[in-house]
Amino acid sequence: MTQILMTSTSKKEISEKQERKGQAVHRVLLGKKQILVTEEEPLLIQLERAGIHVEYQCREGYCSSCSIKLLWGNVIYPFEPLAWVQSGYLLACCAIVKSDIEIAFFD
Amino acid sequence: MSYSTFNRKHFDSTKEPMFFGENVNVARYDQQKHPIFEKLIEKQLSFFWRPEEVDLSTDRKDFQRLEAHEQHIFLSNLKYQTLLDSVQGRSPNVALLPIVSLPELETWIETWSFSETIHSRSYTHIIRNIVNDPTKIFDDIVTNEEITKRADSVSIYYDRLIEMVNLYNTMGMGTFDIPGRGEIEISMPKLKKALYLTIASVNVLEAIRFYVSFACSFGFAERTLMEGNAKIIKLIARDEALHLTGTQHMLNLMASGKDDPEMAIIAAECQDEVRQIFIEAAEQEKEWATYLFKDGSMIGLNAQILGQYVEYITNVRMQAVGLETHFATKNNPIPWINAWLVSDNVQVAPQEAEISSYLVGQTDNSLDDSDFDDFDL
Numbered sequence: 001m002t003q004i005l006m007t008s009t010s011k012k013e014i015s016e017k018q019e020r021k022g023q024a025v026h027r028v029l030l031g032k033k034q035i036l037v038t039e040e041e042p043l044l045i046q047l048e049r050a051g052i053h054v055e056y057q058c059r060e061g062y063c064s065s066c067s068i069k070l071l072w073g074n075v076i077y078p079f080e081p082l083a084w085v086q087s088g089y090l091l092a093c094c095a096i097v098k099s100d101i102e103i104a105f106f107d
Numbered sequence: 108m109s110y111s112t113f114n115r116k117h118f119d120s121t122k123e124p125m126f127f128g129e130n131v132n133v134a135r136y137d138q139q140k141h142p143i144f145e146k147l148i149e150k151q152l153s154f155f156w157r158p159e160e161v162d163l164s165t166d167r168k169d170f171q172r173l174e175a176h177e178q179h180i181f182l183s184n185l186k187y188q189t190l191l192d193s194v195q196g197r198s199p200n201v202a203l204l205p206i207v208s209l210p211e212l213e214t215w216i217e218t219w220s221f222s223e224t225i226h227s228r229s230y231t232h233i234i235r236n237i238v239n240d241p242t243k244i245f246d247d248i249v250t251n252e253e254i255t256k257r258a259d260s261v262s263i264y265y266d267r268l269i270e271m272v273n274l275y276n277t278m279g280m281g282t283f284d285i286p287g288r289g290e291i292e293i294s295m296p297k298l299k300k301a302l303y304l305t306i307a308s309v310n311v312l313e314a315i316r317f318y319v320s321f322a323c324s325f326g327f328a329e330r331t332l333m334e335g336n337a338k339i340i341k342l343i344a345r346d347e348a349l350h351l352t353g354t355q356h357m358l359n360l361m362a363s364g365k366d367d368p369e370m371a372i373i374a375a376e377c378q379d380e381v382r383q384i385f386i387e388a389a390e391q392e393k394e395w396a397t398y399l400f401k402d403g404s405m406i407g408l409n410a411q412i413l414g415q416y417v418e419y420i421t422n423v424r425m426q427a428v429g430l431e432t433h434f435a436t437k438n439n440p441i442p443w444i445n446a447w448l449v450s451d452n453v454q455v456a457p458q459e460a461e462i463s464s465y466l467v468g469q470t471d472n473s474l475d476d477s478d479f480d481d482f483d484l
Contacts, residue, residue: 056445065348067423083352
């Protein structure tokens with residue numbers, strides 16, 4: 001984690017604070033942007049907090065509106081979503097990020 | 108083969124494909140080939156609502172204050188939605204029940220169709236509340252050219268499948284000369300192709316065709332107009348989002364070959380045709396937006412913005428069934444709509460879920476100072 005290139009001091013503070021608490025922090029790469037996320041909450045809400053607009057509708061895993069490309073890395077679902085998740089995609093509203101990941105919207 | 112309402116054969120339904128296997132006999136859910144469909148049933152039942160729960164007395168006053176071109180937008184959308192749910196309230200049952208082979212999927216189809224009948228009843232509830240003569244509005248649905256054009260495209264695949272399945276059930280396989288219709292070839296690949304295209308067109312109906320209308324309803328509500336209507340549309344949108352997941356599962360299961368290997372071949376053959384169904388529906392919806400705004404726009408929405416939204420939502424839906432996106436629009440031009448579409452703020456209190464007769468929102472919306480006259484402090 002210490003090798004991460006920090007884009008702002010506040011992010012660094014967040015990540016240091018969370019690392020002290022023993023929480024895992026992962027990098028989410030989206031184009032040229034980099035967002036730090038924890039395993040405490042689903043990806044969608046953390047992306048939104050970082051000011052990234054993600055399409056959504058139900059926010060509970062059945063509508064598939066928040067489906068985005070997962071280029072690499074691991075996510076898990078605490079509850080299996082009702083929506084069909086295409087291979088190579090994730091459902092942002094209920095996915096918990098478990099490693100550094102890279103995501104992408106439409107081509 | 109002919110349809111039987113209680114198939115006497117002894118067979119393991121978990122070995123059957125979703126469609127065109129054995130007719131279902133025992134409605135049992137202890138063993139399931141695709142448990143997702145029972146999960147959808149449970150979710151749909153948890154969504155249960157009644158239009159009468161929503162008070163529309165303020166909407167009536169709002170409607171009278173709308174400008175003529177805004178009334179045109181509002182009523183035209185209601186007519187279009189009435190058409191769509193008239194089709195959806197019956198067609199999954201008529202077209203799919205005679206050919207379904209899994210009990211959990213059969214019950215999902217019935218549950219799905221039933222929820223559409225609630226939508227149809229809610230349009231009557233809305234129309235009765237805002238105009239004095241609902242007849243004029245309902246009668247226009249079968250004569251208005253803009254609406255009937257759309258009726259053709261939403262019913263054509265259903266009608267073709269129903270016709271072919273009727274022939275298959277009475278005559279079996281072969282080529283039949285049907286008076287007024289010409290020669291129709293019935294074979295398993297042809298039936299499966301008709302089915303696949305029907306499911307794709309239903310997915311498009313529920314995933315795209317409703318959304319111009321949804322956007323306008325929420326556009327009015329953003330201006331605190333027609334808010335009762337928006338509450339109903341919110342409930343309808345929640346149901347539709349679940350239904351489209353149902354057809355996405357069917358399409359993806361078919362294409363994957365996990366359910367029926369022959370269906371995977373057909374899905375691959377139909378890919379271009381399915382893309383075309385998506386693209387044509389999007390073009391029709393953009394035309395519809397132009398018709399809605401022919402006499403004037405509403406604040407925050409016009410034909411161009413709605414057209415971009417249609418393109419955007421079409422891309423989202425195409426991606427969900429494994430198709431490459433088609434349109435250049437990569438961003439939602441009306442991101443505020445999602446706050447209306449989200450279902451986590453649709454109120455569900457425990458007492459409403461447990462007591463079937465409990466009505467929410469049955470409060471009097473018209474209060475004035477004189478109502479407090481007999482209050483003494």
